[in-house]
Amino acid sequence: MAPAPGGVRHAVTVIVPTFNESPNVGPLVELIEIALAGVDAEVLFVDDSTDDTPEAVARAARAARIPVRLLHRDEPVGGLSGAVVDGLVASASTWCVVMDGDLQHPPEIIPALLEAGRSSGADVAVASRYTGDGSSVGLAGVVRRLVSSVSTTLTRAMFPVRLADCTDPMTGFFAVRRDALDLDELHPRGFKVLLEILARNQLTVTEIPFVFGERHAGESKASFAQGFQFLAQLTSLRFGRMSRFAAIGVFGALVNLTLVALMTGLGAGYVAAVLVAAETTILMNFLLQERFVFRDLRHEGRSTSHRFWQSIAFNNVDTAIRLPIVVVLVATLHWAAVLATAVTLVVAFLARFAFLSRIVYRPRSRRPVAGESETETVAVERAT
Numbered sequence: 574m575a576p577a578p579g580g581v582r583h584a585v586t587v588i589v590p591t592f593n594e595s596p597n598v599g600p601l602v603e604l605i606e607i608a609l610a611g612v613d614a615e616v617l618f619v620d621d622s623t624d625d626t627p628e629a630v631a632r633a634a635r636a637a638r639i640p641v642r643l644l645h646r647d648e649p650v651g652g653l654s655g656a657v658v659d660g661l662v663a664s665a666s667t668w669c670v671v672m673d674g675d676l677q678h679p680p681e682i683i684p685a686l687l688e689a690g691r692s693s694g695a696d697v698a699v700a701s702r703y704t705g706d707g708s709s710v711g712l713a714g715v716v717r718r719l720v721s722s723v724s725t726t727l728t729r730a731m732f733p734v735r736l737a738d739c740t741d742p743m744t745g746f747f748a749v750r751r752d753a754l755d756l757d758e759l760h761p762r763g764f765k766v767l768l769e770i771l772a773r774n775q776l777t778v779t780e781i782p783f784v785f786g787e788r789h790a791g792e793s794k795a796s797f798a799q800g801f802q803f804l805a806q807l808t809s810l811r812f813g814r815m816s817r818f819a820a821i822g823v824f825g826a827l828v829n830l831t832l833v834a835l836m837t838g839l840g841a842g843y844v845a846a847v848l849v850a851a852e853t854t855i856l857m858n859f860l861l862q863e864r865f866v867f868r869d870l871r872h873e874g875r876s877t878s879h880r881f882w883q884s885i886a887f888n889n890v891d892t893a894i895r896l897p898i899v900v901v902l903v904a905t906l907h908w909a910a911v912l913a914t915a916v917t918l919v920v921a922f923l924a925r926f927a928f929l930s931r932i933v934y935r936p937r938s939r940r941p942v943a944g945e946s947e948t949e950t951v952a953v954e955r956a957t
């Protein structure tokens with residue numbers, strides 16, 4: 574992964590994702606500077622703000638002795654998580670510390686966090702609200718604290734191995750050994766970047782407790798939408814593409830049967846109804862899988878019309894093969910028609926998923942993720 578153009582290799586980069594945190598930037602930089610006195614460190618703000626946060630960062634950079642950089646993203650891909658990953662890409666340091674920009678994460682414990690990582694030899698040192706003396710007291714309201722602890726328990730239950738040593742996979746405060754990460758593997762979205770990192774990489778974890786404080790100034794960006802995004806992230810991390818593909822397959826099968834029932838009910842011929850229903854479902858499934866299953870791979874593979882005709886051809890061949898097999902299973906082996914249909918559908922489902930993943934949506938070449946961020950970083954370097 575390429576370091577930021579002109580970026581200097583430090584021992585530590587403190588990555589701070591910011592969205593409209595203007596009043597918090599100055600106080601935060603002052604506290605980080607005190608905490609990291611004598612350490613070869615830089616602060617990197619990865620900013621998607623629409624307010625004057627970039628100016629606040631420029632002011633703080635002039636006042637500080639510690640190097641302060643700004644990576645402002647005009648196109649904020651992946652929200653908070655995307656910002657953190659872009660920060661990791663733009664850092665050349667051995668250790669990256671990730672923390673919020675609103676002072677809910679106390680900068681004074683950064684040295685202890687780094688020391689925990691270094692002395693244990695772990696890849697990630699997590700500042701946890703749920704170990705030892707840690708606490709989430711700064712989360713506004715009982716409901717948010719409850720949601721946080723319930724979703725943490727649920728998440729750990731879903732990843733019993735990868736999260737075995739991490740009591741707080743939802744924290745936004747951690748230090749990571751930059752070389753231990755495969756950034757190309759991450760699909761950053763939403764708020765939970767540590768979960769994405771730990772679920773997709775085989776990493777060793779150590780923890781220290783911390784008290785999640787109250788927001789210093791500015792407004793919270795936490796919302797219901799993020800709650801849904803979190804559930805989508807969790808499902809996707811745990812069950813992957815295949816579960817979304819299966820959901821669309823089941824939905825398609827229901828639409829198919831409903832259409833057959835409707836058309837034959839209205840007096841259409843059986844064969845015509847089956848054919849119209851099959852073609853409609855094939856078309857609908859293509860549109861749904863483009864949007865919900867293979868969205869991230871669309872631009873890396875072949876053209877839309879190529880994908881369309883490959884999918885249509887495959888599904889029609891699939892239908893043409895499946896029907897005679899059902900007839901054979903029923904007529905010669907005396908299987909029930911429903912069982913024979915179900916078995917061929919399951920086999921066809923697995924074959925179709927393999928075909929789509931391996932052929933239709935196969936990337937033509939591995940795109941270097943660093944490319945995008947390098948452009949953005951250049952813009953930033955000018956801004957600071």
Ligand SMILES: Nc1nc2c(ncn2[C@@H]2O[C@H](COP(=O)(O)OP(=O)(O)OP(=O)(O)O)[C@@H](O)[C@H]2O)c(=O)[nH]1
Binds near residue numbers: 591592593792
């Ligand atoms: N770059 C970037 N930063 C973001 C985005 N959304 C939130 N942030 C930053 O991520 C950090 C965490 O967001 P907060 O709104 O404080 O979320 P929270 O701490 O769960 O919520 P509060 O307890 O209400 O503060 C802050 O520094 C935000 O400015 C985003 O879309 N892009």
Ligand SMILES: [Mg+2]
Binds near residue numbers: 673675677788793
């Ligand atoms: Mg906050």
